[in-house]
Amino acid sequence: MNIQEISQSAREKLKGYCRVCPECNGRACAGEMPGMGGVGTGAGFKHNVESLAAVKINLRTLHGAKTQATSFKLFGRELAAPILAAPITGVTFNIGGALSEEEWAEVVVQGSLAAGMLAMTGDGPNPVMFRSGLKAIERVRGLGIPVIKPREQDEVYRYMAMAEEAGALGIGMDVDAAGILPMALAGQPVGPKTLSELKDIVAHTSLPFIVKGIMTAAEAEIAVEAGAAAIVVSNHGGRVIDHTPGTAEVLPEIAAKVKGRLAILVDGGVRTGLDVLKMLALGADAVLIGRPLLIAAAGGGHEGVALVLQTLEKELKHAMLMTGCANLAHLRDAIR
Numbered sequence: 001m002n003i004q005e006i007s008q009s010a011r012e013k014l015k016g017y018c019r020v021c022p023e024c025n026g027r028a029c030a031g032e033m034p035g036m037g038g039v040g041t042g043a044g045f046k047h048n049v050e051s052l053a054a055v056k057i058n059l060r061t062l063h064g065a066k067t068q069a070t071s072f073k074l075f076g077r078e079l080a081a082p083i084l085a086a087p088i089t090g091v092t093f094n095i096g097g098a099l100s101e102e103e104w105a106e107v108v109v110q111g112s113l114a115a116g117m118l119a120m121t122g123d124g125p126n127p128v129m130f131r132s133g134l135k136a137i138e139r140v141r142g143l144g145i146p147v148i149k150p151r152e153q154d155e156v157y158r159y160m161a162m163a164e165e166a167g168a169l170g171i172g173m174d175v176d177a178a179g180i181l182p183m184a185l186a187g188q189p190v191g192p193k194t195l196s197e198l199k200d201i202v203a204h205t206s207l208p209f210i211v212k213g214i215m216t217a218a219e220a221e222i223a224v225e226a227g228a229a230a231i232v233v234s235n236h237g238g239r240v241i242d243h244t245p246g247t248a249e250v251l252p253e254i255a256a257k258v259k260g261r262l263a264i265l266v267d268g269g270v271r272t273g274l275d276v277l278k279m280l281a282l283g284a285d286a287v288l289i290g291r292p293l294l295i296a297a298a299g300g301g302h303e304g305v306a307l308v309l310q311t312l313e314k315e316l317k318h319a320m321l322m323t324g325c326a327n328l329a330h331l332r333d334a335i336r
């Protein structure tokens with residue numbers, strides 16, 4: 001199967017939920033939630049893609065960077081490239097059941113590992129969502145990162161204990177899900193976290209902790225102060241509130257504040273290896289890929305996920321060659 005065949009198959013399987021557009025940019029699906037869109041006008045999703053497209057590249061080919069090293073270490077695990085699968089749940093209502101929650105988790109965890117990378121898995125109102133991710137991670141001896149919703153403290157501790165038992169490599173929390181309604185409606189309240197609550201959460205686990213959903217330098221600083229091992233600069237794919245800026249827009253000021261004090265991951269609109277290079281040049285240590293992997297999973301199963309990730313790695317290498325970068329430490333000069 002090649003990428004075109006995977007897209008074609010996904011287009012048929014996702015009919016009514018995702019059009020599998022030539023460019024996955026949030027325009028056609030704006031406001032479609034449940035579905036694959038961004039909330040409201042869809043501006044947050046669109047801004048992610050637009051802000052990345054606005055970054056221009058320095059074409060440089062008079063150099064000695066003849067080979068490109070992309071391997072990256074996260075929490076002691078060496079990855080083929082600084083690319084991870086973003087946590088996604090709710091596939092039954094967001095893509096109409098083309099994959100079950102269990103199938104999706106299995107496919108994304110296995111496909112990511114096959115490509116030499118890693119997946120994060122998510123959490124949601126139906127307990128099957130978190131459990132499916134955890135089971136898939138447990139099956140590969142812990143090689144994945146479960147991301148917990150900002151539940152009440154005692155619930156967070158309980159979920160973290162389950163993640164530790166599964167042998168997970170790290171634990172995340174999508175703090176930007178603080179206001180999502182389906183959790184409250186299902187009797188599982190979520191809410192914002194104070195610095196002191198975040199500190200207690202970090203202190204409660206021996207695993208590296210990731211705060212996902214940071215969009216300002218001030219909140220990145222709070223994550224550092226709480227003792228987090230990483231942040232994900234993210235607006236949740238534009239799905240939690242309308243009119244947020246694009247992540248590529250806020251990444252430089254966040255990196256200026258906290259680079260080197262924790263790992264900086266970023267997601268939102270990353271579609272090509274050139275986009276990966278741009279995010280790294282803007283200050284990220286690694287990127288997460290969301291919607292394209294769900295589409296790949298629907299169209300091509302775990303092989304589809306692996307192929308999309310391997311293609312991103314190849315494109316990243318090509319982008320490094322064309323901008324004169326031999327390794328990830330020298331990407332700053334790749335952009336204008």
Ligand SMILES: Cc1cc2nc3c(=O)[nH]c(=O)nc-3n(C[C@H](O)[C@H](O)[C@H](O)COP(=O)(O)O)c2cc1C
Nearest residue numbers: 086087088089122123174236237267268269290291
């Ligand atoms: C259908 C769908 C479900 C998602 N579910 C979760 C989730 O359970 N937990 C989470 O942290 N993020 C969730 N996200 C956000 C992604 O992790 C990620 O931040 C976003 O999709 C990245 O943008 P991209 O899709 O443009 O690559 C979800 C996104 C989508 C599209």
